[in-house]
Amino acid sequence: MDDTLRAAQVLREHRESIDRLDAILVFTLAERFKHTQAVGRLKAAHGLPPSDPTREAQQIARLVELSEKADLDPEFAQKFLAFVIQEVIKHHERHQS
Numbered sequence: 001m002d003d004t005l006r007a008a009q010v011l012r013e014h015r016e017s018i019d020r021l022d023a024i025l026v027f028t029l030a031e032r033f034k035h036t037q038a039v040g041r042l043k044a045a046h047g048l049p050p051s052d053p054t055r056e057a058q059q060i061a062r063l064v065e066l067s068e069k070a071d072l073d074p075e076f077a078q079k080f081l082a083f084v085i086q087e088v089i090k091h092h093e094r095h096q097s
């Protein structure tokens with residue numbers, strides 16, 4: 001097999017793995033949002049505020065530690081979590097209105 005054909009095969013294999021991992025991300029996020037929506041309903045029913053900065057600080061500290069172990073840029077992981085949490089808080093605010 002020549003170099004170009006071999007490269008095309010390696011590229012296809014990487015892309016197949018990327019597609020499977022993207023599917024895992026989507027299903028994982030969907031599952032996470034199911035739980036956060038339930039938390040939002042619980043908070044609304046008990047008059048609790050949408051955001052919990054203490055919990056968020058704990059999650060960030062944990063995520064930085066996990067990212068370092070996983071060889072993932074901790075700054076990226078933090079930005080990603082902050083983006084997700086921002087969306088969750090919007091959902092919680094909707095539950096309260």
Ligand SMILES: C=C(O[C@@H]1C=C(C(=O)O)C=C[C@H]1O)C(=O)O
Pocket residue numbers: 036039050051052053055056059084085088089
């Ligand atoms: C889900 C919660 O509500 C908010 C969203 C969080 C999250 O998405 O992880 C964490 C803390 C809260 O600001 C919670 O309080 O646990």
